[in-house]
Amino acid sequence: MNEDIHIDDMMRHAYVDGRLNAEQQKTMNLYLATHPQEARKLDAWRKDAAQLQAAWPSADPPLNPALDPAAIRMRLKQRTNMRWKLAASVFVALCIGGLSGWQLRPVPTASQLSLAARPLPMQDAIAAYRVFAGNPALRADALATETDLQQWVTTNFSNAQRLPDLTAKGFYPVSARMLVTEEGPAAVVIYKNDAGQQTGFYIRPPGPGNKLxxxxxxxxxxxxxRYWSDHGYNYALVGNSAIVMNGAG
Known part of the structure; x- marks a missing residue:
């Protein structure tokens, strides 16, 4: 029966953060009892989180809660919902205005309302870069000193484009971190140069509706x-404007 238990990534993160209710915790315990490899991985995540918390005074948390990946995903969803509400309010206002002397003003079309509600491209890429490039204390899932990062990307993202070769510009991949989107796994690979400047390569599945x-x-x-699509994935190169345009671009 335990083989039939389905655990999603949000539940994994909640387990690591200690945010499961009693029923969810029971389900997770049953699942981990038959998945020892994943149990070890999640246990390592919990230890990492505990070490980070212990390394910083409780009055001065190491990371702004607004930069937590789960908070980022929630904020992006809230922004999308807000755009829909704004578009709807504009539509209602124009309709009401039409009854009070605004009849000659054009009513927005469905496509215009949809455009107003649409999130900007690669918001999650920029958010991920801000979190992981700006907070070196956060644990990476792979380090160039221990792992072939190209092989790591190939293993986790079948048929994906190869990592950008930025060596001619002096940038080398140093670490990678797995992330979660509503459409599936994503990752950010951080590059550095000898001066300590950084840029990031982001890979994720297509957006809603398989949008490339x-x-x-x-x-x-x-x-x-700077973003593009290839081999069934969306990609972005993110960093300081001067670096992306004149250095790593």
Whole structure:
């Protein structure tokens, strides 16, 4: 019967964070009892989290809770919902205005409302880079000193594009971290140069509706994301604008 238990990534993260209720904890215990390899992996994650917490005073947490990956996913979803609410409110306002002297103003089409609600491309890539490039204390899932990072990507993302070769610009991959999106696993690979500057390569499944991205770029504060799609995945190169455009770009 335990083989029929399904555990998703959100439940794994909740287990590591100690946020399961009693029923969920019982289910997880049954699952881990028959999956010893995963039990060891999650136990290692919990120890890492405990060590990070112990290394910092309780009054000064090591990481802004807003930068937690689960919080990022929730925030992106909230932003999308907010855009839908805003688009709907504009639609309602225009309709009401039409009854009070705004009849000649055009009513937005369904496609315009959809565009207003659509999240900006590769928001998760920029968020992931901010978290893991800006917080070296966070544990990586793979280090270049211990693992062939190209093989790590190939193992976790079948048929994916090879890691960008940025050696001519002085950047080398140093670490990688697995992440979770609503469409499946994602990862960020951090590159560094001898000066300690960083850039990140992000890979994820296509967006909702198997949406692939045309080649493009967008600015978010001091960061620039250059994105594209190939071999069934979406990719982004993220970093300081000057580095991405003039260095690693």
């Amino acid at each position: 991205l045309p080649e493009g770029q967008r600015q978010d504060g001091s960061l620039l994301a």
